[in-house]
Amino acid sequence: MSVNLSWLLNPFFADPAIQPTSIVVAVLLLYWALVALGTVELEFLDWNFELSVEADGGLLDIGLVPLRFLNLGTIPIMIWFTIFSVAAWVFSMLIHWEWAPTQPPGVVLAEACGLATLATKLITNPLRPVFDSPPPNLPETLIGQPCVVTSGRATNKGGEAHFATGQAPLILLIKSNSDEQLDRGQTAIITDYQVETNTYLVEAKNEETI
Structure with missing residues (x-):
């Protein structure tokens, strides 16, 4: 006995x-079902969509402003696109069946996508703090932290140190902030960061250093 679902579809x-x-939403339902079953990894189709361009006033940066405004680059693309697609699907039904039944399909689709873009922006705004985490180990966050000298020595001319991160250590270019020489294996405290040379100023760790 076959079941006729044409009345529903x-x-x-x-x-x-x-x-x-409807087709887009059906494909997305299949995608998320496969993700839930573990058949497909969450990152499959979740492209790396980074918008971290330095704000130098260039044309590229200006062109990315609308994308940042819509939370693209902050919210994972597949989550953003799923919310957008469901919203566009709902709006297309409302426009075609309730608000303006006589409009051509192309106009309905364009209006639905426009409204869905605005709706997606509003829906994803509360999600920004969840995904918009600052990059780890920014230079300013290392100041006051200990590091271990790995070069033969570190002076006010230069040297190298490792900063423990819990994973692979960061390799830092360092300089002693005084005439004091630091030896290999010695623990030092980061006191400042020089942007021009990407160098950290350090001092020897002692009893007075917290």
């Missing part, structure tokens, strides 16, 4: 005004 997949968004 036709309104979504046979109607030209609803069909595009």
